[in-house]
Amino acid sequence: NLSEKLQKALGLFRNRGRLSEADVKKGLREVKLALLEADVNYLVVKDFISRLEQRCVGSDVLTSLTPGQQVIKIVRDELTDLLGGQWQSLSIAERGLSVYMMVGLQGSGKTTTTVKLAGYLAGQGKKPLVSSLDYQRPGAREQLAQFAQGAGIDCHNPEGEDVIAGAKQVTAAARAGYDCLVLDTAGRLHVDDELMDELDQVRQAVHPTEAILVLDSMTGQDAVNVAEVFAKRSLVDSIILTKLDSDTRGGAALSVRSITGCPVKFIGTGEKQDKLEKFHPDRMASQILG
Amino acid sequence: KSSQGGNLQEQLEEVLLLADVGPKTTTEIIEKISAAGQLDMEMLRDQLVATLSRHQPPILKGPVILVGPNGSGKTTTVAKLGHLLSRQGKKVFVIGADTFRAAADSQLEKWCKRLELNHFIGSRGADPASVVYDGLQSTAARQADVVLCDTAGRLQSNVNLMRELEKIVRVARKCWDGNITVLMVLDGGTGQSALEQVKIYRQFVCPEGLIVTKLDGTAKGGVVVALAAELGMPVCYLGVGEGADDLVPFDPEIFVNSILK
Numbered sequence: 082n083l084s085e086k087l088q089k090a091l092g093l094f095r096n097r098g099r100l101s102e103a104d105v106k107k108g109l110r111e112v113k114l115a116l117l118e119a120d121v122n123y124l125v126v127k128d129f130i131s132r133l134e135q136r137c138v139g140s141d142v143l144t145s146l147t148p149g150q151q152v153i154k155i156v157r158d159e160l161t162d163l164l165g166g167q168w169q170s171l172s173i174a175e176r177g178l179s180v181y182m183m184v185g186l187q188g189s190g191k192t193t194t195t196v197k198l199a200g201y202l203a204g205q206g207k208k209p210l211v212s213s214l215d216y217q218r219p220g221a222r223e224q225l226a227q228f229a230q231g232a233g234i235d236c237h238n239p240e241g242e243d244v245i246a247g248a249k250q251v252t253a254a255a256r257a258g259y260d261c262l263v264l265d266t267a268g269r270l271h272v273d274d275e276l277m278d279e280l281d282q283v284r285q286a287v288h289p290t291e292a293i294l295v296l297d298s299m300t301g302q303d304a305v306n307v308a309e310v311f312a313k314r315s316l317v318d319s320i321i322l323t324k325l326d327s328d329t330r331g332g333a334a335l336s337v338r339s340i341t342g343c344p345v346k347f348i349g350t351g352e353k354q355d356k357l358e359k360f361h362p363d364r365m366a367s368q369i370l371g
Numbered sequence: 372k373s374s375q376g377g378n379l380q381e382q383l384e385e386v387l388l389l390a391d392v393g394p395k396t397t398t399e400i401i402e403k404i405s406a407a408g409q410l411d412m413e414m415l416r417d418q419l420v421a422t423l424s425r426h427q428p429p430i431l432k433g434p435v436i437l438v439g440p441n442g443s444g445k446t447t448t449v450a451k452l453g454h455l456l457s458r459q460g461k462k463v464f465v466i467g468a469d470t471f472r473a474a475a476d477s478q479l480e481k482w483c484k485r486l487e488l489n490h491f492i493g494s495r496g497a498d499p500a501s502v503v504y505d506g507l508q509s510t511a512a513r514q515a516d517v518v519l520c521d522t523a524g525r526l527q528s529n530v531n532l533m534r535e536l537e538k539i540v541r542v543a544r545k546c547w548d549g550n551i552t553v554l555m556v557l558d559g560g561t562g563q564s565a566l567e568q569v570k571i572y573r574q575f576v577c578p579e580g581l582i583v584t585k586l587d588g589t590a591k592g593g594v595v596v597a598l599a600a601e602l603g604m605p606v607c608y609l610g611v612g613e614g615a616d617d618l619v620p621f622d623p624e625i626f627v628n629s630i631l632k
């Protein structure tokens with residue numbers, strides 16, 4: 082792992098004084114490799130490494146640490162900071178219905194996460210309703226209805242084929258009896274202008290309290306392209322990273338956070354309804370570094 | 372002159388890294404073509420095509436079991452592949468063995484009806500190995516040229532689910548007189564995790580080829596170069612959309628051109 086590689090590269094002697102430029106160059110080469118292996122975007126890595134260089138060179142080596150340990154500490158702190166520092170909670174509407182809109186690429190975990198998030202809200206004392214606006218994937222509405230039922234979450238899927246009309250209808254209906262609504266949408270490509278426009282129209286129709294980008298944590302270099310386009314269209318207030326039970330390093334977390342500035346609030350850690358956890362930047366930092 | 376060379380090397384590395392080829396395979400490929408004395412785009416193109424052409428994908432005959440991580444596109448690919456093979460004049464039978472996920476049965480059923488594919492879908496909660504067994508024992512399966520079998524998505528890190536899949540494949544092999552093929556369906560946006568995924572899947576069920584999906588977005592799918600170089604895993608088809616016709620046979624030249632674009 083990285084910590085062992087740094088110990089090897091920079092030696093095991095506890096220094097007295099400052100990190101030498103040679104130490105920093107050697108150490109950051111290992112860090113760059115670790116980040117690329119972890120799927121952090123190449124351009125994000127370049128930028129991150131140059132920031133680190135400035136922080137590391139001449140930094141005081143705490144006499145209790147080896148140069149390798151010192152570099153790791155600086156990297157981990159910087160990474161944790163970039164990932165948001167600490168957990169940020171879901172926004173709640175100041176009054177009336179809180180609407181959460183789940184968006185993202187095909188197969189990222191939106192439908193599953195819709196129910197998980199509703200379960201989290203129920204656990205917070207809220208009364209959530211879920212609804213599917215996916216009128217195109219075969220069996221999508223059934224999938225949400227069945228999964229919600231298994232989790233004891235109310236589900237209302239409007240009839241008809243017009244996504245915007247359906248969105249308006251369910252948002253109005255939800256106000257009677259619920260204080261939050263989680264909307265599942267169809268998976269789509271960020272480069273599909275027609276479907277991205279549709280999502281834009283849904284957003285303008287329902288004014289979500291939070292638009293949440295649901296992203297597969299094993300996404301590679303493409304994560305920034307996806308996040309950038311969704312963010313440009315004001316379709317990302319926060320991010321949920323799914324399938325983190327896969328032991329993936331999850332470098333996409335750093336990439337999307339850097340590109341959008343939006344916080345990752347939750348992570349998916351399994352297929353069952355209770356497998357949603359709060360995102361901890363420090364734990365993610367360690368995971369990315371491997 | 373040397374700084375110019377350094378710049379070109381960096382440019383080529385950047386192209387490969389941004390395409391998800393990964394740092395290890397990128398370094399190997401760049402070193403290989405530098406050692407041959409010619410660090411340029413044409414050499415790189417040739418080396419990539421060679422890597423991707425080295426291992427032949429399997430011929431699809433009899434049972435073909437599609438496996439892979441959650442959400443990669445297995446169910447949709449079963450439908451597309453069934454459609455493609457039917458249009459080639461083959462008799463296709465589809466077995467739905469995802470008995471775990473909500474509405475998995477309904478999703479595949481709707482696809483098969485839409486595409487007029489002969490099918491047997493296991494119901495939710497049934498034992499998946501039994502569904503495969505029953506499906507393969509049927510007359511329809513015995514009379515088909517290809518039997519496509521869909522399975523539930525699973526992460527390689529879940530040992531119990533990998534053991535379940537191992538059992539499904541073992542049961543299929545035992546009850547079929549002839550070869551069965553396992554294909555792994557990977558999301559084209561996957562990064563370096565694909566290496567671990569394929570390694571572990573190989574230990575449990577020996578996939579002979581890959582189908583890489585969702586390449587109609589901006590993801591390049593370059594990790595398949597690493598999978599070919601490190602694991603000798605060939606690619607059979609590419610998924611390029613959500614429609615029935617959006618499955619194309621893998622062509623290394625076309626694929627490499629899109630990586631280097």
Ligand SMILES: Nc1nc2c(ncn2[C@@H]2O[C@H](COP(=O)(O)OP(=O)(O)OP(=O)(O)O)[C@@H](O)[C@H]2O)c(=O)[nH]1
Nearest residue numbers: 187188189190191192193268324349350351441442
């Ligand atoms: N292991 C694991 N599987 C997950 C997780 N989240 C979702 N899944 C699985 O991933 C697959 C895809 O999830 P869906 O909820 O259908 O994804 P989606 O984004 O709604 O897909 P589309 O609607 O087709 O775009 C399913 O098999 C889910 O059970 C997770 O955190 N861990």
Ligand SMILES: Nc1nc2c(ncn2[C@@H]2O[C@H](COP(=O)(O)OP(=O)(O)OP(=O)(O)O)[C@@H](O)[C@H]2O)c(=O)[nH]1
Nearest residue numbers: 187188441442443444445446447524585610611612
């Ligand atoms: N754009 C695009 N979408 C695809 C492609 N292949 C599959 N999809 C979509 O990806 C999503 C997931 O596909 P599924 O077939 O349900 O994936 P799966 O692997 O069976 O999922 P699980 O059974 O839940 O593990 C669906 O919305 C599909 O329409 C492709 O080649 N391109």
Ligand SMILES: [Mg+2]
Nearest residue numbers: 191192215221
């Ligand atoms: Mg869905």
Ligand SMILES: [Mg+2]
Nearest residue numbers: 445446469524
């Ligand atoms: Mg499926």
